[in-house]
Amino acid sequence: MKATIWLVLLSALLAPVPATAITLEAADSRVSILGYMDLQYSFMERLPTCSTGCPTITSTPVVSSLDSSRANLILRVDREQMRAAVNLFSGNGYQSDGSGSQGRFEVMEAYGEYRHGPGLILRGGTFLAPFGIYNEIRYAISLFAPVVLSTAYEPLPDYAASGGLPHLVPDAANGMVSGALGAGALDYALYVGSGERQASGMDENRDKAVGGRLQWHPSKSLSLGASAYTANDDPLGTTIHGRRRHGMLSLDWHPGNTTVQWEYLRVTCAADTVNAHSQYLRVSHRIGRVTPFVGYDHFQDRPNPLYADGMARWSAGTGIEVSPNVYLKAEYHYHHFETAAVAAAGLDRAQMVRLAAIVVF
Numbered sequence: 001m002k003a004t005i006w007l008v009l010l011s012a013l014l015a016p017v018p019a020t021a022i023t024l025e026a027a028d029s030r031v032s033i034l035g036y037m038d039l040q041y042s043f044m045e046r047l048p049t050c051s052t053g054c055p056t057i058t059s060t061p062v063v064s065s066l067d068s069s070r071a072n073l074i075l076r077v078d079r080e081q082m083r084a085a086v087n088l089f090s091g092n093g094y095q096s097d098g099s100g101s102q103g104r105f106e107v108m109e110a111y112g113e114y115r116h117g118p119g120l121i122l123r124g125g126t127f128l129a130p131f132g133i134y135n136e137i138r139y140a141i142s143l144f145a146p147v148v149l150s151t152a153y154e155p156l157p158d159y160a161a162s163g164g165l166p167h168l169v170p171d172a173a174n175g176m177v178s179g180a181l182g183a184g185a186l187d188y189a190l191y192v193g194s195g196e197r198q199a200s201g202m203d204e205n206r207d208k209a210v211g212g213r214l215q216w217h218p219s220k221s222l223s224l225g226a227s228a229y230t231a232n233d234d235p236l237g238t239t240i241h242g243r244r245r246h247g248m249l250s251l252d253w254h255p256g257n258t259t260v261q262w263e264y265l266r267v268t269c270a271a272d273t274v275n276a277h278s279q280y281l282r283v284s285h286r287i288g289r290v291t292p293f294v295g296y297d298h299f300q301d302r303p304n305p306l307y308a309d310g311m312a313r314w315s316a317g318t319g320i321e322v323s324p325n326v327y328l329k330a331e332y333h334y335h336h337f338e339t340a341a342v343a344a345a346g347l348d349r350a351q352m353v354r355l356a357a358i359v360v361f
Contacts, residue, residue, distance in 0.1 A: 028079055028080055029079035029080075030077070030078045031076070031077050032074075032075075032077075032078070033075055033076075034072075034074040034076070034360075034361065035071075035073050035074065035359075035361050036070070036071065036072040036358070037070070037072075037358075038069055038070055038147070038357060038359070039066075039068050039069075039356065040065075040066070040067065040147065040354060041353075041354070041355040041356075042063055042064070042065050042066075042352070042353070043062075043063065043351075044062065044063040044350070044351075044352045045062060045350040045352070046060055046061065046062055046347060047059060047060045047157070047158050047335075047347070047350055048158055048306050048342045048347040048348075049161050049162065049306075050158075050162050050305060050306065051161060051162070054163075054305035054306070057305070057306070057342060057347065059345075060158060069147075069356075070089075070090070071090045071105070072087060072088065072089050072108070073087075073088045074087045074088070081115045081116070082112070082113065082114055082115075083113040083115070084111070084113070085109060085110070085111060085113075086107065086109065086110045087107070087108045087109035087110070088105040088107060088108065089105065089106060089108035090105045090106065109125070109126055109127045109128060110125050110126055111123055111124060111126060111127045112124055112125055117179075118179060118180045118184070119179040119180060120177070120179045121177070122176075123175070123176045124174065124175050124176075125174065126173075126174060127172065127173055127174075127176070128171065128172065128173070129170045129171065129173040129191060129229065130173075130178070130189040130213045130227070131169050131170050131227045131229055131246070132152065132153070132169055132248045132250055132263055132265070133250050133252055133261060133263060134149065134153045134169065135169065147329050147356045148315070148331055148333055148352065148354050150263070150297055151168075151278045151297055151299040151313070152168055152169060152248070152263060152265040152278040152280065152299075153167075153168070153169050154167075155168060156311075159301070159307065162304055162305055162306045162307075163273060163303075163304060163305075164274060164276070164301055164304055165244075165269075165274055165276075168246070168265060168276060169246070169265070170209065170211060170229045170246060172193055172194075173191040173192065173209075173211065174191075174193045174194060176190065176191035176192075177189070177190050177191075184217065185216065185217050185218075186214065186216055186217070187213075187214070187215040188213070188214055188215075189212060189213045189214075191211050191212065192209065192210050192211075193208065193209040193210075193211075194208060208231070209229065209230065210229070210230060210231075211227070211246075212228055212229075213225060213226070213227040213228075214226050221253060222252070222253050223251070223252040225248075225249070225251075225252070226249055227246070227248040227250070228245075228247050228248075229245075229246040230244065231243070243269065243270040244267060244269050245267070245268050245269075247265070247266050247267075248263060248265045249263065249264045250262065251263070257285055257286040257287070258283065258284070258285045258286075259283070259285075259286075260281075260282070260283050261280075261281070261282045262281045262282075263279060263280060264277075264278075265277070265278045272303060273303055274301060274303065274304075275301060275303055276299070276300065276301040276304075277299070278297070278299045278300075279297070279298055280295060280298075281295060281296050282294075282315075283295070289320060289321040289322075290318060290319070290320055290321075291319040291320075292316075292317070293315075293317055294314075294316050295313075295314070295315035295316075297312070297313040298310055298312050298313075305339070305341060306337065306339060306341075306342055307337075307339065308339050309338040309340065310338045310339070311335060311338060311339075312338065313333055314333070314334045315331060315332065315333045315334075316331070316332050317330050317331030317354075318330055325359060325360050325361055326359055327357075328355075328356070328357055329354070329355065329356040329358065330355050331352075331353070332352070333351070333352040333353075333354070334349075334350075334352075335349065335350040335352070336348060336349055337349070
C-alpha cells in the first residue's frame, strides 16, 4: 500500500493534471469524487513528556520519518436540494498498528443534507463540527496553512500523556441547522452531537454535546468568527475531566495576496484538570506560485506540569504550487517550553523540520 501511494505522488509530480474533482452529471444530479494525500518527511528533536502526575520529566525519542501522513477520499452526491457525502480518512501513515494489521481508511463523515435556501440548511449524520477555521478547510488545510497545525488543533503528543486532552477542538457533530443571513454577511451554525463516543463505538453518552458558530463578513476579504461548544464526555464519572467548555475567536483576512489568520481558544473542564489557552497567528504572502509564511503559537494549560507556564513556537516556511493539484511545503518550527521544571530537566527547547508533497484532486 505504501509503495502504491509513493508511486501516485511521484507520478503526479512528474505529470500533473488539473485539480478538478471527478464528476458525473445527469439532468438533475451530480456525483463527485474528491481526494487528498501527502508524503511527509519529519524531523523532531526530543520533547518533554511525563505520565499523569508527572513525578519525573523525561523525553520522547528523536523523530526522523518519511511516510504518507494523511489521505482523504470523498464521495458526494448532489440532487436538486439534497446532498449526501461520505468522507474516508486515513491519518496513520498506512503503517502496522502493532497487531499486524495494516493502516486503513475509516469513515470520518457520512451525512445527508437538505437545502431549503441559503438561510436554512439541515444536516444529519456524522460530520465535522463547525468550530474554528480548520474544520472549515480541513480537507485541504496544507494548502492554506502549515502542515504542522496549531496546538489548538493538534496538541503535541506529550500533552495527552501528561494528563491533557487528546484534542482541544471538538471533532464530530450529528445534527445541525445552518445558513447565511443578511445577503451572506452573517453565517450561523447550531449543532448537537454525542460528544466522545465510548470504546464500543456506540453513543452511550446521555448528556449530549451542543455547539454553535457565528461568522461575520464585514467585507469580501475579512471574516470574524466566534465558536462555542460544551459536552460532558463522561456521564458516568469514570474519567477525570467531566464537563468541558470550549470557546474560540477567529480572524481570517485576505488583503490582496496576503493572508492573515488568528485564533484564540480556551478550554476548561469542571474538574479543573484542564484550563488550556491556545492561540496562533499566521501571515503568508503569495508571490506567483510561491507562498512564504511566518507564524507564532502559544499554548498554556495551568494545571499541567509541562505547560503550566506555557510553550511558545515560532515558525517559518514556504509553499510551492507545482501545478493546480500538486503542492510542496517546507517548514521550520522552534519550540520553547517556559515551565521551570521543564527547563530544569534540560528539555525546554526543541526544533522541528517538516517537508511535504501534497496531491489534491
